[in-house]
Amino acid sequence: MWTRHWLSLERSAMLNGLRIQQAEVIVKVLLNTTDTNMDVMYGDMVTKTQQEIMLQKVMSHIAAVKKDMIILEKSEFSALLAENERIKVELAQVTMQLSDMLNKVRLDNKLDVNLDKSQVKEMKAEHEKKILVARNHMMEMLADQDRLVTQSKMKIDTEVAGLKTMLESHKLDSIKYLAGAECSSPALSTMAEVFSSNSETVLQRSLDVNLSESGIRPEDLRELYQIDETCSFxxxxxxxxxxxxxxxxxxxxxxxxxxxxxxxxxxxxxxxxxxxxxxxxxxxxxxxxxxxxxxxxxxxxxxxxxxxxxxxxxFGRRPINVQECAAAFRELYPDQESHVIILYDVTYLHAMDDFQRLLGDLYPNAVFSVLRVAHSQGQVYYGSLKESINSDDGRVHKFGRQFGVKSGKSVEDYRMFYVGREGLTLTNFMMTWNRCAFGSFDPDTSTGRAESININKALMKRYYAIERAKDANVVGILVGTLGVANYLSIIEQLKESIRKAGKKSYMFAMGKINVSKLANFLEIDVYVLVACPENSLLDSSEFYKPVVTPFEMEVACNKNREWNGEYVTDFQDLLPEGCSHVDFPESDQSANDDTTDVSLITGALRTSCLQSPSESTDGSSLPSSVAVRNQTLTLANANPA
Missing domain, CATH: 3.40.50.11840 (Diphthamide synthesis DPH1/DPH2 domain 1)
Incomplete structure (x- = not known):
């Protein structure tokens, strides 16, 4: 077909005036071009077909992949999803386990910290216990050392006394030797009386006294010693x-x-x-x-x-400048509305009338105390001193003195002004009314001052003595008076309180006490002095064992009596009819009355046992028991046959 076409094309070219060769060339060129184009077209067609085939293959592959994906989604993907869920559960479990482990670690750390703290506390307690043991050992060593020193001093004193006795004996022997056969002579008899006087001679001896030595005129003597009032009495x-x-x-x-x-x-x-x-x-x-x-x-x-x-x-009449006393009072209390109670030594009673007149109505709230002694206990001539007490005021009777405080006020609301020397009377007042500010006027120096004695420090010293009394096991009761009323009653009350507290008591009547006398009884842990209010406050710093007052011993033995800052120097107030009496707790036989506390001095534990009246402590409460010393220097009870 193509040949026929090219021949017709060649024939047409020749008809158009072209030569055969030109027509053939044109036809060949066209033929080549056509062939080339056809080849290209064929190639394109082949390529397109191949592409379509490839596309179909790709589509088939995609379809297969889709099919595989669908299958995978239905099978393997489900498995993977389940695996993923399982992994999530395991992860949650691991997270919980980690959280539990973390909490456990934290708890263990807290327990370790608490354990360390407990161990530290135990170590501290053990260390303090060791320190306490060492301190107790040191205190025991010091006590032993003091005991040895005391024994050595006693031995030295005994040796010195023996040497003095031996010296006096030698002197007497020398006198007898020198006298020889002249022992019966009057001169030697007189010399012998110097060393050893006959008691009858002493009682019958007459003394020549020169009345002019007193230096007081007879008329002044009558007034000073109140001769007329005494004669009337x-x-x-x-x-x-x-x-x-x-x-x-x-x-x-x-x-x-x-x-x-x-x-x-x-x-x-x-x-x-x-x-x-x-x-x-x-x-x-x-x-x-x-x-x-x-x-x-x-x-x-x-x-x-x-x-x-x-x-x-x-009381007599000690000299005093009343004008200077009033001036000192006005200087100490410039506020004329001050509430002041005026106390004084009894030897200045004669001047209180003039002092009261000098103050006059300038100090309407000033209260003058007066001496009040029961008629059966003595008579006092007061002069014209007026008692500053209204009928509706509260009366305070203390230490033979009486004064009144206004309605709605107490003694703590007043200040105290004392006229007299610094001494036991002022100390007694300041210890009793320790919450009041004191001022004083000393007539010997004519000076007034605000008393700055540290009462709190003094009370702390007394509280230390109370702690020593609580630690004591053996108590010595010192009889410091034989004339104050009810002294036997307070002694019996002290013996009963000491016995109920589980302690032993021994009574000593030795006159005026001193360091040497009390040093003879090393077994006594503490002494309690029964005396008048002024002599009870004894400074026992020089004594080997502390000396306390009946009130302090009551605080140490009676659990119902607590230390609250109140201080009682007059043992009359501690008796059942006294204003500061506190009953002893009743003993319960069915319960254990032992109470344990810690000593504030030694740090050791101490036990106080409340005993019933039927119980006795080794016979120490027997009235016939006495304190004797045996070979081991301990106390024993010996009842006379």
Missing amino acids: ITSNNFQKVALQFPDELLVDCVAVSAALERETNAKTYILGDTTYGSCCVDEVAAEHVGADCIVHYGRSCLSPSGRLPLMYV
Whole structure:
């Protein structure tokens, strides 16, 4: 077909005027071009077919892949999804396990920290225990050392006393040797009396006293010693034997006073000196020894009650500048509305009238105390001093003095002004009314001042003594008075309180106490002194064992009595009828009355046992038991057969 076509094309070219060769060339060119195009077209067709075939293959492959994916989704993908869920669950479990482990680690750490703290506390407690043991051991060593020192001192004192006795014996032997056959001569008899006087000779000896030595005119003597009032006291009661008790500083006038009283009353007088316990107390024992009907006490007094013999007080008249006293009062209390209670030493009673007149109405709230002694316990001549007490005021009676406080006020709302020397009386007042501010005027120096003594420090010292009393197992009761009323009652009460507290008690009557006397009884842990309020406050720093007051021993033994800052110096207030009496707790036989606490001094545990009256402590409560010393220097009870 193509040949026919090319021939017709060649024939047409020739018809158009072309030569055969040109026509053939054109036809050949066209033929080649056509062949080429046909080849290209054929190739394109082949390529397109191949592409279609490839496309079909690809589509088939895609369909197969889709089919595989569908199958995979239905089978393997589900498995993978399940595996994924399982992995998630395992991951959650692992997370929980990790959280639990973390919490456990945290808890273990806390437990370890708490354990470490507990171990540290235990180590600290063990260390403190070791320190306490070491301290107790050191205290025991110090106590042993003090005991050895005391024993050494006692041995030295004994040796010195023996040497002194031996020396006196040698002196006496020398005198006898030198006297020889002249022992009966008057000269030697007089010399022998120097070393050993006959008691009858001493009692019958007459003394020459020069009345001019007193330095007081007779008219002043009558006023100073209240001769007229004393004579009235003696004659009105028809006393025949009168005991005159003088302190040491007034003994120079005793003969003149005695002579004047005997001359005007026809009564027999007996001159007494101070008691062995102090000049402030009345010596009723010595007065009873001479069979006296009454006692006249001269000089300063603590006004402690005594009820065995009729008693009259003559305080004397110590010099005082009343003008300077009033000026000192105004300087200490510039506010004229101040509430002040005026206290004074009894020897300045004579000046209180003038002092009250000088103050006048300038201080309407000033209260003057007055001396109030029961008639059965003594008589006091007051002069014209007015008592600053209204009928509706509260009355306070303490230490033989009485004053009133306004309605709605207490003693703690007042300040105190004391006229007198610094001494036991002022200390007694300040310890009793320790919540009040004190001012004082000393007549000897004519100066006034605000007392700055640290009462709290003094009270802490007394509290330390109470702790020593709580630690004590053996208590010595010192009889410091034989004239103050009810002293036997407080001794019996102390013995009962000490026995109920599970301690032993021994009573000592040795006169005026001193360091040497008390050092003879090493087994006593603490002493309690029964004395008047002023002599009870004994500074026991020089003693080997502390000396406490009955109130302090009551605080140590009676669990119902607590330390609250109140301080009682008068043992009369501790008796059942006293204002500060506290009953002892009842003993319960069915329960354990042992109470344990820690000593604030040694740090050791101590036990107090509340005993019933039927119980006894090794016979120490027997009235006939006495303290004796055996070979091992311990206390034992020996009852007389």
